[in-house]
Amino acid sequence: MNSPGQDFIQHLINGISLGSIYALIALGYTMVYGILQLINFAHSDVYMVGAFAAYFAAKLLGLNNSPGIATLAILLIASMVACSVLGLAIERFAYRPLRKAPKLNILITAIGVSLLLQFSCQIFFGADPKVFPNVIEDGVLTEVFGVPLKMNDVSVLAVTLVAMLSLHFLIYHTKLGRAMRAVSQNRTVASLMGVNPDRIISFTFIVGSSLAGIGSVLVGMKYPKIDPLMGLMIGMKAFVAAVLGGIGNIMGAVLGGLLMGLSEQMVVGYLSSTYRDALAFGILIVILIFKPSGLLGKGGVEKV
Amino acid sequence: MSAKNLLEVQKITMQFGGLKAVDSLEFHIKEGELMGLIGPNGAGKTTVFNMLTGVYQPTSGQVVFAGMPLKGLKPFQISHLGMTRTFQNIRLFKELSVLENVLIAGAQHLTYGLGAAVMQNSLFLKEEKSLREQAMHLLKIFNLEGKAHAPSMALPYGEQRKLEIVRALATKPQLICLDEPAAGMNHQETHNLMDLIAKIRKEFNLTVLLIEHDMKLVMGICERIMVLDHGIKIEEGTPQVIQNSAKVIEAYLGVDDEDNTAEVH
């Protein structure tokens, strides 16, 4: 039997690990929203396709049962590439033709793309869950206050940390990142300054989708069952995380993701897992009532 | 002149981040007056309108309309009190007909509820009928009655500007704020419009606050003019005073009068 303190630490580890995955996916929502003011409903399905890409890559390369860092790296790359291509295609063929259309139309298109991915994947891959390959040998790395720290959780954290630091570098220390920030501030002015907004928007989709790809491999490691509807719930939660942090705000997405993961684990640990999924929406409704701009978001003034 | 002040603006300031779009602006308008608000692009004229009509809440200071402080009121409440506006960057209900645009603005004077609408009772029929008649009357004044059923976005530009005014009038305002009503009109159209403004002012007993970019035009019809530059009132007085003010000339100097790039709006 664990002591209450050990229980708490266990929940804390689980929460941070889950939360960092939410954060990775939330980043995709928040980046696209920041640049297009669009809730990209298809993002969660891009994530799902990422998981399948990793699954098939492992199958093709015979990596199904050879866990290790190399496998992890290969699957991450496969998933990121697949997600980037898909995200790019969605942007190019579904969203770009509607750049000047009313927001409602783009939102409906986003839902259409999401449904299309879900159901065509059901047709191609079948609706039953597939078992995700064994990526990392899930041994106990060390113990923290008597609580085992598992290899999986450590890898999740390490990968997330690397991904986020790279993203931070990309956005704040490269020319491309500056252009992204410029476009999200004011697309027209940015284009007057010689930035091609379409290119930057495409690039944003690539970055956001790759992060979702990373997330999908990490989820596959933790919960090794994947199916075409796997994006639905996690996508909703990641979106709520983005709104919680302040949608459009990069740091907000990370903070929101972690809070989301932690509170979910605490609810599961101390109340009941029945409320696991309702919690996200409860949080959402509370934020929308009390602080619709999110924890780190700024309320915008509408132009007249 | 013993008329009361209809509008009193007390030291309003509007701050966007580090930028003071309007700084401690003070003025008043008497009942029945036609006042002009001019200034170079970016002077903050539209921001003043947005504060008066409740689109923005002033960062500090307050607006008193007909003896009523407007602090915290929403735009529709201010409209109900009798102050309305037009928009510089035309904001008609594009997909709706010309008539519908006007009917919507008249809605605040109807009393029937949802039940009456569903049962189409006598109150509903009576109010709808008189609303339509009033709307058509207004359209007629502006020579738009023939296009009542056309979608408003199908109107030529000049008529869209006129429809903006008709729509504002349908709210039965005491004070109407016109935001560059003649923008984009040619000389003849502008001239017509000014006559119309004078006419409706008399017919509806209106007080008017007029933003105009074109100095000559404002000089012709306004009784009193206020000049704004960089959010600060630099001069106020009769057209003669304004014409001879060194400060005004300086503010406009080097500013291309024809330059029509949008100001902060």
Added chain:
Amino acid sequence: MLKALKNPFLALLAMLAFGAIVNVAFNSFIQLMLVIILINMILAMSLNLVNGYTGQFSLGHAGFMAVGAYASAYLSTQMPLLPQPFEIFSFLLYALVGGCLAAAAGFVVGLPSLRLKGDYLAIVTLGFGEIIRVVLQSTPAVGGARGMFGIPGPSEPKFIAGYIHASIWVIITFFVIWRVVKSTHGRAFLSVREDEIAAEAMGINTTKAKVRAFVLSSFFAGIAGSIFAHFTNYLNPSSFSFARSVDSVIMVVLGGMGSMSGAILAAIFITVMPEALRPLQELTGVDLRMVIYALSLILLMILRPKGLFGNKEITDYVRKKSS
């Protein structure tokens, strides 16, 4: 007053006559489809009020339908039916109660979220739909995840009784929404869709208009749920999933946002299409329905963004041709 009831009454008579023909001329499968079509018509017309006329975007219509369905079903298990020939009044009453509860839910969900701009409503309503499902799944009093069995329904002849009940509500829904939209209250909805800032400046309380449209829409979604509950005699939380909300959205978008006749025709089309696709499905062994839905939704938005009818009514086209 009586004059105002003339058209609805005539329309109801016409529908009943049609029902009488279907009753003798078609098999029970077609009859079942017909009632489902009527339920979907109510869903489409009511959602059109929010998504079409008011320009807001709700993705939780199934949630409000569920509230109406379960409330009505639960009520019917708690109080006895009136004896024939008054039985129909019991069902009208259950539906009314279900509709009112759905409307109340609409108010609670709508008031906070409609103050916000744009996409938030979509998210909140989606979330609401899911919460309702989770709550129903864990409420033993209504059967939980197993579903609720033995809900009283119209007695034999089942089709005719169910059809009359549904027809009455279709007529009520149509005329209420139509007349509201054509009144000053409905024009307020339209002004919100067109330009919220201009609407406010013209004295329209836009928040009130949005909440009204939303509450009215939820009310009729609840009604549709109630008809569904008593006609199928069985409810399961999974019947009110996100997919059903999407179904309603597709009906509105396909028909044209802001077109009543569009919504009605789309409701027929969307209900019949899966059946028409059934041979294809049997041939390929996969459910292509949703893929086709999704594709047509995307293509529609890109190629004909205003839906088939735009905000026009079918009568507008007829009139133009004849004049």
